[in-house]
Amino acid sequence: MEQFLWSIGAFIVALGLVVTFHEFGHFWVARRCGVKVVTFSIGFGKPLFTWRGKDGTNYQIAAIPLGGYVRMLDHEIDPVSEQEMSGSFRAKPVKQRFAIVLAGPVANFIFAIAALWLMLMIGMPAVKPIIGDVASASVAERAGLTAGSEIIAIDQRPVQDWQDVNLALVRRMGSDATVFRVVDVQGQTRDVRIPLQDWQFDPDKESTIGSLGLDVYRPEIIARVTEIEADSPAARSDLRIGDKIIGFNGTQSANWEQIRSFIASHANERVTFYVERNGETRSLEVRVGERDGRGYLGIVPEVEAYPEEYRFTLQYGPIEALQGGVARTWNLMGLTVNMVGKLVTGDVSVKNLSGPVGIAQGAGAHASYGLVYFLSFLALISVSLGILNLLPIPMLDGGHLVFYVIEWIRGKPVPERIQEMSFRVGLLLLMVLLSVTLFNDLGRLFS
Secondary structure (H helix, E strand, C coil), X not given: CHHHHHHHHHHHHHHHHHHHXXXXXXXHHHHHCCCCEEEEEEEEEEEEEEEECCCCCEEEEEEEEEEEEEEECCCCCCCCCCCXXXXXXXXXXXXXXXXXXXXXXXXXHHHHHHHHHHHHHHCEXXXXXXXXXXXXXXXXXXXXXXXXXXXXXXXXEEXXXXXXXXXXXXXXXXCCEEEEEXXXXXXXXXXXXXXXXXXXXXXXXXXXXXXXXXXXXXXXEEEEEEEECCCCCCCCCCCCCCCEEEEECCEECCEXXXXXXXXXXXXXXXXXXXXXXXXXXXXXXXXXXXXXXXXXXXXXXXXXXXXXXXXXXXXXXXHHHHHXXXXXXXXXXXXXXXXXXXXXXXXXXXXXXXXXXXXXXXXXXXXXXXXXXXXXXXXXXXXXXXXXXXXXXXXXXXXHHHHHHHHHHHCCCCCHHHHHHHHHHHHHHHHHHHHHHHHHHHHHHHC
16 A cells, blocks of 8 residues: 555656646747736646636646646637737737647656756666676577676667666667677677567566566675564574575575575475585475465575676766756657657557556656656656657647648648547547556556
């Protein structure tokens, strides 16, 4: 329940910030164009808080935090006097209306730049993309990637950390191949072409990196007990802190992954562990417990320190951070457009789409990691919202922009009948999209 409430809270904050900046973009440009803004609302439905500004605008926060809107004076809907006609949205030239509508998505991109600028100013802890294990017979092994190599570029784009690698691989979904530039353990730099025709990637089950057969470098885990959970099966046995597990049930193995897998598959069973204690080998009878349908002991193994040369902090001064924010936002915009195109062509399945539930889970997870990770998430959501609103779908900003371009070419507005029909089609498309994303979210939630 606590995690659920945390995710909901982070979701409301994230969406509230992103939507507020989007609507503020419309609001700010509308005011500069002399349009009277009647209502500025964050959220839909029943207003929870309202106040009237000195500018005559009614500001409100509504009950459903899944969007927002700016309602402008419209002489074709509202009763307008001759003196107020100049403040009507539809009385403005098409170029001004175009600018007002475009300002919302542009504000999202500016917000993403600001969030990433702040993130890079604060500094984000990161690790170099050093390859750990390479799975046997995997795409990566067949291509010739080896453990211990550092990935320094993908398709001639430099990468600094695993997040860069992940985004670069997402960009290549549906492509025939990608090229990794790596520095191997001997210090040799080489390009490795990885064919992607047979690349099977299910984001619900694995990461892009794991789907290629790559594992992120992790420090070695030593099967020596460093902590014992209170009131756990281990605490009720003769296991002690400092014991090193060297085998189980007649099998000699100090490999922690094998030991962990053995424990997980023997819930509610009595097993024998062989441990080293003070230079002596002992056998201990332990009854494995059960948690979430899997066996557990309640012990924490020893983990070697992460090599300091693999760690770094992405942190820059104000100017470099701004440049980095602009570059990262541009890359996110390109990635988002690329993914939309692949959804249309079928290279990426609609099963990969996430809706409000998925966004809430992502918001909660990133917020729990700390401010810099939450800022990164805000930038991603803001860019996604900006690109989504630019799609040429009636009801979205992009649909309105298409109508204004046609009006500019024709010299007169698109007929109301055609606009109304288009808006109905657009609303239907958006409802279908929302239904698909909710279905995907619920499928992931209960899978």
